[in-house]
Amino acid sequence: MARYINATLLDPFAGLFGYHVPVDSAVGYFVAALIHVLLLLQVVAVGALVFIWLERKVAGRIQDRLGPTRVGGRFGWLQTLADGLKLITKEDITPKDADHLLFKLAPYVSFAAGFCAYIPLPFANGWVAQEVNVAVFFFVAVLGLEVFGVILAGYASGSKWSLFGGMREAAQVVSYEVPIGICIVIPCLIAGSLNLVTIGNQQAGFFTNWFIFHDPFTFLVFWVYFTCAVASVNRAPFDLAEAESELVAGFHTEYSGLRWSYFFMAEYGSMFSVSLLAAILFFGGWNGPIPIFGPQMLDIAYGPNDVAFSPGGMIANFFGVMNVMLKAVFGVTVMMWVRWTLPRLRIDQVMTTCLKYCVPLAAFCFIGAVGWKLAEIPFLNDLAPVYKQGIGVVRESWVLREPLPVPSAENPPAAEAAPPAEATETTAAPVAAEARVAQGGLR
């Protein structure tokens, strides 16, 4: 994209003034980065606006109330904006005992970590801010940093309630990183890749091809993942770090105004991102339940290795974004539903849930899923009465490719210069499932 901006947009424009912009210029990269950042920022910020309103409505309905009804006409849909205005006009207080620098910085640390987790998340086939080869790993690493802001806030506030909240948060998040890691590994293992775009593409086709329906163990492990995800983003019933009945307001007791709202943007941002990850890993990502644009029906969607622009592909991608957003929003709604239904756990119950139930269950599912794959037991999609699906191919499989022929006089080394992905490019979509079975996890 940066090269495109440099060559097609900036260079002719600069040419009017007698200048030249090289293809690799930094300007194009900055512009491209700015576009990506702005798009993602509006996902987080507008998402938080909508989710806070939704949370009020959901809470109201569950408690047999109406929730906000007045601001903005019907349904109170501008309520969050009114709240935001109120927060901006509040006085920004720093307690006397606080560590001023860290107190002021902590909300930004939390928000930045939650925001960075969006970098490797794809919203459709190829629509991703930065296609990271180790996207899942990167996501887990960055998501773990959000706790850092909370701990800093707890420490820097100079208040015992905040400190207790921060300590609880640290203990909880460090514990839940273990089962969540095991849960996330399972879909990666089935897909044979850590790249989220590849993982999403492998689940193309009918909904039977989603990884949650791959075998009983992935079905079970999704629920473990969701439980751990709720815990790792600090939502009720795991919101020990706030626990208003015990700790006033936990780690954000001393915060007010805009800084306080940054913590909430971070919370809603990471709720959405863990739901997005669940949608991609388990629910087929941007692939709808019926492959309307896929090779089975209209055949206009982008293939896994397409680079040329096509209007059909753009339409398919647009609906893909709708798909993945809907799935993720549904996940967030379930989190709200859980929050307003279940009572808060005690800290020892939180630890028991993690160490005595989630970790053994995740480990059991891990072994089961590995065994399932190893024994080549078919999954639901193979038993279902539809033809083979899945357009993704494991790009990493080039590691074990056949050795290239030795270049000789008649056979110049042109074949060697070809990118290794070319061998997989020729794999037509309908037979890609056979290719996937043939690759069978690099065995």
Add this chain to the structure above:
Amino acid sequence: MMHVPLAALDWQAIFFYLYALLACGFGLAVLASSNIVRMAFYLTLSLGATAGLFFLAGAEFIGAMQLLIYVGGTLVLLIFGVMLTAQDRFISMKTGAGEWVLGAVVGASLLLLLLRAGMSVESWTTPRADRSAIAMADARTTAPIGMALSGVRVDKLDPENQRLARGMSGYLLPFVIISMHLLVVLIGAGYMARTKRVAKGALAEQAAPAVPKARPRRPKSVTAGIVSGIVVNALLALFCFAVAVRERSTQSAAEQGIGAWLQRVVDWSDAAPNWFWPTLGLLFLASVLLLIVVYNWQRWGVVGLIATALVQALIVWNAGLGWLAVVALLAVTLVPALVLVGLLNATKPSLWSQMD
């Protein structure tokens, strides 16, 4: 044509300088600060900037590793330690002149070593003329790293010197040794932090489990049915696994010296796909477990038994063994399960209503 002054900048160089500056600057801030928690905060930023350098170089795996282990793990641990131990005496560190001198000597000598090592690599110090010809580093390094950790150096499969091939066997041994160390540490930590057992006294009585609920008397017919079901299912599971591990025969009946009828059975079992027999065996094992559940008066065990029988029938149907096999399987699994349901409902009040 002229270059736009700003546009001529190379973005990789810009980001390299940015990250390098951040890493060094916050490293100096760690030195200059006297507050432990602020030091930890600056260290995080410095290490994060180092991760940025790795990403810039295309080493995504190492970059994510840096974030996870150094920035995430170590610093959460550090902050734990700091917050639990930070008393007024330690929160603000005063360093004496002697410590400064010692630190300067150690740091300077290590820096010198690093510089000497770095400068001794020729290709790192001489600028290249064909900079535009350098391809971006291929970031697909995860799979080779994984293979190397499991014992295969895919990047060194064909070394020029064949005698070196023995040394290219990957990092399986170090990997296993480190994992064992971590396992020992984990078990040790769990042992130290365990709840101490209460041998006797008031606490032990408190900790004793509640008296179990009285159970309805189990009729002999139900017990016999459950036990025989366990035995039969276990035998069937064993049979399935035996067929699964058996080697496929390529010889004809006459060569093996078996009759035509037995040959037909062998052919029939060979006709099933590879996955069929282990799956069927696992489901029979599941039936054994479910029968134990039923023995413990859990109602869902009975439901599970019926469901397992139906799943088995579906699998047999999918294996293409014909409807006769399906009927035979249902006769072996579903019919006894239904008989069990009948037995449970035979008495009044029915045992079914007394189950959990």
